[in-house]
Amino acid sequence: MRALDIIAKKRDGHCLTDQEIHYFIRAYQQEEIPDYQMSAWLMAVFLRGMNSEETSSLTLAMAGSGKTVDLSRVSGIKVDKHSTGGVADTTTLILAPLVAAAGVPVAKMSGRGLGFTGGTIDKLEAIPGFCATLTEHQFIANLLRHNIAVTGQSQDIAPADGKLYALRDVTSTIESIPLIASSIMSKKIAAGADKIVLDVKVGHGAFMKDLEHAIQLAEAMVRIGALVGRETMAVLTSMEQPLGQAVGNSLEIREAIDVLSGKGPEALRDVCLLLGAHMLVLGQKAADVAAGKAKLHELLQNGQALMKFTEFVSAQGGDAQIVHQPSRLPQAEFSRHIYSSRSGYVQHIYADQIGYSAMRLGAGREKKEDTIDLSAGIMLHCRVGDYVDQAQPIATLYGSQQEKLTSMVHDVAAAIAVAGEPIQPPALVLGIVDSNGYQPHK
Numbered sequence: 001m002r003a004l005d006i007i008a009k010k011r012d013g014h015c016l017t018d019q020e021i022h023y024f025i026r027a028y029q030q031e032e033i034p035d036y037q038m039s040a041w042l043m044a045v046f047l048r049g050m051n052s053e054e055t056s057s058l059t060l061a062m063a064g065s066g067k068t069v070d071l072s073r074v075s076g077i078k079v080d081k082h083s084t085g086g087v088a089d090t091t092t093l094i095l096a097p098l099v100a101a102a103g104v105p106v107a108k109m110s111g112r113g114l115g116f117t118g119g120t121i122d123k124l125e126a127i128p129g130f131c132a133t134l135t136e137h138q139f140i141a142n143l144l145r146h147n148i149a150v151t152g153q154s155q156d157i158a159p160a161d162g163k164l165y166a167l168r169d170v171t172s173t174i175e176s177i178p179l180i181a182s183s184i185m186s187k188k189i190a191a192g193a194d195k196i197v198l199d200v201k202v203g204h205g206a207f208m209k210d211l212e213h214a215i216q217l218a219e220a221m222v223r224i225g226a227l228v229g230r231e232t233m234a235v236l237t238s239m240e241q242p243l244g245q246a247v248g249n250s251l252e253i254r255e256a257i258d259v260l261s262g263k264g265p266e267a268l269r270d271v272c273l274l275l276g277a278h279m280l281v282l283g284q285k286a287a288d289v290a291a292g293k294a295k296l297h298e299l300l301q302n303g304q305a306l307m308k309f310t311e312f313v314s315a316q317g318g319d320a321q322i323v324h325q326p327s328r329l330p331q332a333e334f335s336r337h338i339y340s341s342r343s344g345y346v347q348h349i350y351a352d353q354i355g356y357s358a359m360r361l362g363a364g365r366e367k368k369e370d371t372i373d374l375s376a377g378i379m380l381h382c383r384v385g386d387y388v389d390q391a392q393p394i395a396t397l398y399g400s401q402q403e404k405l406t407s408m409v410h411d412v413a414a415a416i417a418v419a420g421e422p423i424q425p426p427a428l429v430l431g432i433v434d435s436n437g438y439q440p441h442k
């Protein structure tokens with residue numbers, strides 16, 4: 001097989017065979033194919049697309065490019081969840097202990113964030129003492145004992161995807177549905193998931209700006225799951241405004257504790273209950289979504305979800321006292337309230353601008369080498385549709401550098417648009433995609 005022929009075949013719009021795709025990925029990983037040929041191939045895929053079989057072959061080739069985690073010693077159906085990424089999206093921190101408390105084993109490998117805020121691992125590291133780099137032995141031992149373990153994604157999980165992603169990033173080939181779908185699914189499969197629940201975010205604060213593209217991405221991933229024998233479904237949720245109220249690492253841990261205590265922001269809780277219910281259904285711990293939601297709701301109310309979180313934090317060396325004394329988490333030295341220039345109804349909260357501002361305050365990384373200020377971030381005090389009074393703060397900034405806070409006041413105020421007309425808030429859940437295709441939310 002020759003790299004040149006495979007590039008030409010895709011350039012001319014033909015389908016590649018499973019052997020051709022496996023060869024191409026393996027040869028690239030072994031540096032027999034240089035970056036310039038891979039770049040040409042990626043652009044050909046970007047422009048010509050790939051069918052479901054090709055996308056599944058690419059997924060499996062990348063999943064098989066490194067280590068695959070063997071969770072066979074852990075009994076039960078391992079259901080993983082993945083979010084395509086949003087702002088104030090604390091769902092993983094809540095769902096992991098919540099569904100573990102309901103009996104679904106949670107074996108989670110998470111990334112560090114590059115972007116608006118830290119990833120789940122960065123957030124967990126806001127907890128003093130918390131260890132997010134478990135050996136495989138510790139990972140399995142914790143799972144067997146506590147039904148939950150969360151660790152940073154090791155370098156050996158789908159390394160071909162890491163290499164390809166870095167190249168896509170500099171060749172303008174990120175925004176391709178088959179490339180995104182195979183990238184996400186390869187990591188979930190290598191990490192050992194039996195079944196997968198996806199949270200595909202839709203809106204100006206997300207990768208997928210409109211419902212049509214979000215459905216296409218969800219369908220591509222659901223089809224890969226079916227073809228490779230890992231049942232997958234997707235919930236499509238709105239990222240027209242930040243999901244929760246907290247944007248920032250320590251702040252999001254506090255918010256997760258609130259939700260796990262049966263409190264916290266309603267939208268965040270509702271999305272967690274819906275995603276969690278689908279995880280319970282796939283994990284055969286609930287007969288249907290309604291039963292799953294009812295079970296999870298009870299675990300939030302009766303303290304068992306919070307107890308599982310406490311157990312999980314202790315098991316990974318973290319200070320479990322934070323649950324009752326959140327002031328033990330990194331605290332910002334400075335804070336500053338933001339006010340609207342007028343009273344009225346909140347028309348928009350631009351999630352991307354809020355996320356970007358939080359990053360500028362120190363909550364996220366602009367470059368891979370940047371260090372995160374775990375205490376930094378933004379607390380929002382309103383949602384779209386709320387009436388806000390000019391005299392009441394609509395958001396609060398936190399951070400350890402006063403000048404940064406001052407410099408972000410204007411941007412954060414501008415990200416929250418207020419006007420005189422009442423407005424209907426946007427729908428939170430748009431629908432689901434499973435083997436039956438897309439079904440709008442009722």
Ligand code: URA
Pocket residue numbers: 165174179180181183184
């Ligand atoms: N997230 C991923 O993991 N891969 C992509 O290609 C896009 C988003």
Ligand code: CA
Pocket residue numbers: 083085086089118119120
């Ligand atoms: Ca996130």
